[in-house]
Amino acid sequence: MRIPKFALAFLFVVCVVVYLTYVKYHNDDKRPTLLKQPLYHWAIDHHLRPTSAEVVSEDFLYGIMFDAGSTGTRIHVFKFLLQPNESPKLAHETFKAIKPGLSAYADDPDKCADGILQLLESAKDNVPALQWKSTPLVLKATAGLRLLPGEKANHLLTKVKEIFGTSPFLTREESVSIMDGTDEGVSAWITINFLLGGLHTAATPTVGMLDLGGGSTQITFSPKDEKTIQTSPDDITSLKMFNLTYTLYSHSYLGLGLMSARLAVLGGTEGQPLQEGQELISPCLAPDYTGQWEHAEVTYTLRGQKAGEPIYESCLMKVEKMLYKKVKKVEDFKDMEFYAFSYYYDRGVDLGIIDEQDGGSIRVSDYIEGAKKVCNNMTSSSEGNPFICLDLTYISVLLQELGFPVDKVFKLSRTIDGVETSWALGATFHFLETL
Incomplete structure (x- = not known):
């Protein structure tokens, strides 16, 4: 029986349609899905994922973090690359x-x-x-606002919320806030270990983190000794990242950041101006030094003690007295690698021990010996930072009070693979997860 030509044509068309439908379905089934990926379940949240008409690239997501610190405000714009069956990668900052x-x-x-x-x-x-309205915008304030009276801090946050509300980015009520000191330490720990690859597999050891800001200082690490966990319950937190759970020790010391500590050693009180004609006199300054220093919008008149007293020994006593019983000593650092940031880095550069651009390594003893040398060679006409003796002495004592031996080596780095080693990246991860 002969089949009419039009029937053959119709049969051919049907076969083509069936084949194309199968191919499309088969390819769609193989297309990567974010639903199964750890951490970035936030990627498919309708608040974060652009609509089909707006998609620029569904493989990239952005996050904006404002770091409102005591000495300045920094913005970090993160671009994340999402790949199937892998943890997110930071494509650009x-x-x-x-x-x-x-x-x-x-x-x-x-x-x-x-x-x-x-x-x-x-x-x-x-x-x-096209991705502005799907990109989270966040501001976290640190010690600078923590040290302000509550009403003044709230007025500042309210103003920032008003400004953010006029921006085209995604904001929520919790997008502007004061960051808890412990969260700051944990977020910085996440950042450094993410950049070093320590969060992608349980087989990779993590590193500890030290941060010395202007108003506060933090220490965060994953303890190996069960005794540390048992004796410091208030400082122990549990963190889940990329389907792995970490037990962390994290403590933040408000008022022991370098600028706040400097004021305390000099004899001043945070937020309290001096009476007219009053001066702060300190053995940590060069003999016969006179000058002014502005801290937290208050200007202080300073004076060094008369020549004759041993500067380092006298300054050391002042620093030890100020820090007495203010720091918890932890002895769980034996074989753990630590990275140190912020003013630890800056003073390491001042000593000439690390490169300003590339960083390097430094020992506790380097800070001690540097303090002795600088303090005992200061004159009122010395150029540069008049507080370098005080700062180095304070850092050397702080590290020992935390429990670090004098031969402990720290790695100092401002960036890793071009990314700032601050808490901002870790905090951005955390915020994206809450969405």
């Missing part, structure tokens, strides 16, 4: 900083607007416009 910190505007919050708007323009320049 944009970093920009302005001074002073938010706390400098405590008495006139409106004046902080120009700086915040300037940083928001940088964010717009580095996030594709």
Whole structure:
């Protein structure tokens, strides 16, 4: 029986349609899905994923983190690459900083607007416009605002919320807040271990983290000794990242950041101006030194003691007295590698022990010997930082009070693979997970 030509044509068309349908279904079934990936379940949240008409690249997501510190405000714009069956990768970071910190505007919050708007323009320049409304915008304030009276801090945060509310980015009620000191330490620990690859597999050992900011200082590590966990319950936290759970020791010391500690050693009180004609006299300054120093919007008149007293020994006594019983000693560092940031890094550069751009390694003993040398060779005409003797002495005592032996080696690094080694990346991960 002969089959009519039109029937053959119809049969051919049906076969083609069936084949194309099968191919499309088969390919769709093989297409990577984010639903099964650890951590970035947030990627398929409707608040974060652009609609089909807006997609620029569904493999990339962005996060914007403002770090409102005591001495300045920094913006980090993170671009994350999402790949199937792998943890997220940081594809790019944009970093920009302005001074002073938010706390400098405590008495006139409106004046902080120009700086915040300037940083928001940088964010717009580095996030594709079609993804603005799906990109989370967050500001976390640290010790600078923690040290302010509650009402003044709240007025500043309210002003920032108003500014963020006019931006095209994704914001929520919790997008602007003061960061708990312990969270700051944990977030910095996440950052450094993520960048070093220590969070991607249980077989890779993690490193400890030390951060010395202007108003506070943090120590965070994963303890190996069960005794540390049992004797420090208030400092122990559990963290889950990439389907792995970590037990962390993290403690933040408010008021023991370098700038706040400097004021305390000099004899001043945070937020309290001196009476007219009053001076702060300290053996940690060069003999016969006179000058002024501004801290947290208060200007202090300073004077060094008369020549004749041994500067290092006298300064050491002042620092030890200020730190007496303020720091918990932990002895679980024997074979653990530690990274140190912020003012630990800056003073290491001042000593000439590490390179300003590339960082390096430093021992506790380097800070001790550096303090002795600097203190005993200071004169009122010395150029540079008049507080270098005080700062180095304070750092050397702080590290020993924390429990580190004098031969302990720290790695100092501002960036790893071009990424700032701050708490901002870790905090961004945490915030994205909450969404």
